[in-house]
Amino acid sequence: MNSNLKRRLASAAFIIGFFVLWEIVCRAFHISDIIVPKPSQIIETLWMRMPQLWPHTLQTLYTTLVGFGFGILAGVAIGMLIGSSRLAYDVAYPLLIGFASIPKVAVVPIFVLWFGAGAVPAILTAMIMSLFPIVVNVATGLATTEPELEDVMKALRASKLEILWNVGLPRAMPYFFASLKVAVTLAFVGAVISETVASNRGIGNVMMIASASFDVPLVFAGLFILAGLGVSLYVIFSFIEARVTGWAMRKDEFAMG
Amino acid sequence: MTSAIRPSVADGIDPFVELEKVTLTYGRGARTIPALGETSLKVGQGDFVALVGPSGCGKSTILKLVTGLIKATSGYVFVAGREVGAEPMRVGMAFQNPTLLPWLSIRDNVMLPLKIVEPFRHQYRAKRKTEFRDRVEALLAQVGLAGFGDKYPWQLSGGMMQRASLCRALIHDPQLLMLDEPFGALDQFTREELWAIMQDLWMSRRPTVLLVTHDLKEAGYLANRICVMRSRPGQIIEDKAVHFPRPRTIEVSYTPDFVAMTQHLRELIVSARPAKEAA
Numbered sequence A: 001m002n003s004n005l006k007r008r009l010a011s012a013a014f015i016i017g018f019f020v021l022w023e024i025v026c027r028a029f030h031i032s033d034i035i036v037p038k039p040s041q042i043i044e045t046l047w048m049r050m051p052q053l054w055p056h057t058l059q060t061l062y063t064t065l066v067g068f069g070f071g072i073l074a075g076v077a078i079g080m081l082i083g084s085s086r087l088a089y090d091v092a093y094p095l096l097i098g099f100a101s102i103p104k105v106a107v108v109p110i111f112v113l114w115f116g117a118g119a120v121p122a123i124l125t126a127m128i129m130s131l132f133p134i135v136v137n138v139a140t141g142l143a144t145t146e147p148e149l150e151d152v153m154k155a156l157r158a159s160k161l162e163i164l165w166n167v168g169l170p171r172a173m174p175y176f177f178a179s180l181k182v183a184v185t186l187a188f189v190g191a192v193i194s195e196t197v198a199s200n201r202g203i204g205n206v207m208m209i210a211s212a213s214f215d216v217p218l219v220f221a222g223l224f225i226l227a228g229l230g231v232s233l234y235v236i237f238s239f240i241e242a243r244v245t246g247w248a249m250r251k252d253e254f255a256m257g
Numbered sequence B: 001m002t003s004a005i006r007p008s009v010a011d012g013i014d015p016f017v018e019l020e021k022v023t024l025t026y027g028r029g030a031r032t033i034p035a036l037g038e039t040s041l042k043v044g045q046g047d048f049v050a051l052v053g054p055s056g057c058g059k060s061t062i063l064k065l066v067t068g069l070i071k072a073t074s075g076y077v078f079v080a081g082r083e084v085g086a087e088p089m090r091v092g093m094a095f096q097n098p099t100l101l102p103w104l105s106i107r108d109n110v111m112l113p114l115k116i117v118e119p120f121r122h123q124y125r126a127k128r129k130t131e132f133r134d135r136v137e138a139l140l141a142q143v144g145l146a147g148f149g150d151k152y153p154w155q156l157s158g159g160m161m162q163r164a165s166l167c168r169a170l171i172h173d174p175q176l177l178m179l180d181e182p183f184g185a186l187d188q189f190t191r192e193e194l195w196a197i198m199q200d201l202w203m204s205r206r207p208t209v210l211l212v213t214h215d216l217k218e219a220g221y222l223a224n225r226i227c228v229m230r231s232r233p234g235q236i237i238e239d240k241a242v243h244f245p246r247p248r249t250i251e252v253s254y255t256p257d258f259v260a261m262t263q264h265l266r267e268l269i270v271s272a273r274p275a276k277e278a279a
């Protein structure tokens, strides 16, 4: 408990120290606002421009979460398909790898072509960004079921579905939740990329316009919002992961919490 | 699937499990492994048969054939007079590692077969919290795990998990019990304790048991018959009846008769090991 507290204090001190140092360096070397604004100035901008930034923040959050939601649905479905059959695994895996190695920025123009600029390409980009880690993790979780456990189930005449439901899926859960915290950050990146390229709303778009007009403090304010959102999403899904799949960590805290 | 009818048995006893000239070859094409040469075996209902033999001789393969997990390359496997798989059969299995589900409590782990096997699965929802729960508790108590139902597998020692795994194999009153070295990873004292428990369980429920083991003392303590196998290809070379009265205790294993029997079996197995150049 004590060491846990210490670790948290240390990490908070490190973050604060980082910004203080940034502030000091900016002031000491008279670095221009156009290049790197001071943290104090960024926070001031955030505060002053909040009414203007807030709807865009919500927009980015919205496209991220909707895209992420679709990503989960599609990812779990594809992962289950691939993970529950050896044949599907062998056939689909190379395709999946190929798909995963396409830089996702490259597909944004295609989405824009199909659906026009706006929220839809952002949602789709968020979705395909978050898809891959979910698919791989669910499939891996399913495919690594102990063969002897499967023998026990088959000897009981359990159907494929029953094995999936009672053994495969619970087993894949830790993998699935571990993938969520990574996937949600990727969904977020996808949404912002798409907004930057082709949208008139969202934080990505705000940053684009701000940088075009050399409003550097606003660009950094956007960055701060993105960082804050990204960290929050990560923390939320880490927390869910720890709660739901405590058994996988084999800790005593699980039984109590 | 064609369901051949078992030919009548010449010697009169009605075997519950019968392997008739079964062979099994793993793999296809150039890389085939003849795991089991022509093997015949009859096991009466409620009998306790131990399979011993050198590593890789096909003991686990026989268990898989009898449970219908793999199909014989040639020959027939009959269970209860029908070709295996033709009729639903309550089967319990336990292995060297306990393979409990880490996300379920011990009680829920043991209850798993009740959730899947008829006739229990129909009543599962209704009786899960009452009758089935008592059933699990009673069985856990029988193997010395009273009060551990709420614990999770990782809170138990290896021996305790193995006991729970045995409970899972027995909870649905299996007609067939397949044990693949279930005591292999335990220390000597736990092992001997579990032999006694296993004997009690078998005597009170009388399932038909096939036990694979490397421990001849274990085979002699538990089984009515010991089948010795050789490898490449796997075959049964000796089928020995064990006549010590039950319930047996560990003392029986120190008697001259018992020692002579295990020594004889040991020599058989050593001579049945594949020659060096063949390996």
Ligand SMILES: Nc1ncnc2c1ncn2[C@@H]1O[C@H](COP(=O)(O)OP(=O)(O)OP(=O)(O)O)[C@@H](O)[C@H]1O
Pocket: B026, B027, B033, B034, B035, B054, B055, B056, B057, B058, B059, B060, B061, B062
């Ligand atoms: N799935 C498989 N694919 C290919 N070969 C296999 C497979 N399972 C078993 N074999 C081979 O079949 C032979 C018999 O295997 P089996 O598992 O029945 O041996 P065993 O008597 O149980 O050995 P052990 O005492 O070491 O458990 C071995 O030579 C093994 O290499």
Ligand SMILES: [Mg+2]
Pocket: B059, B060, B061, B180
């Ligand atoms: Mg084996």
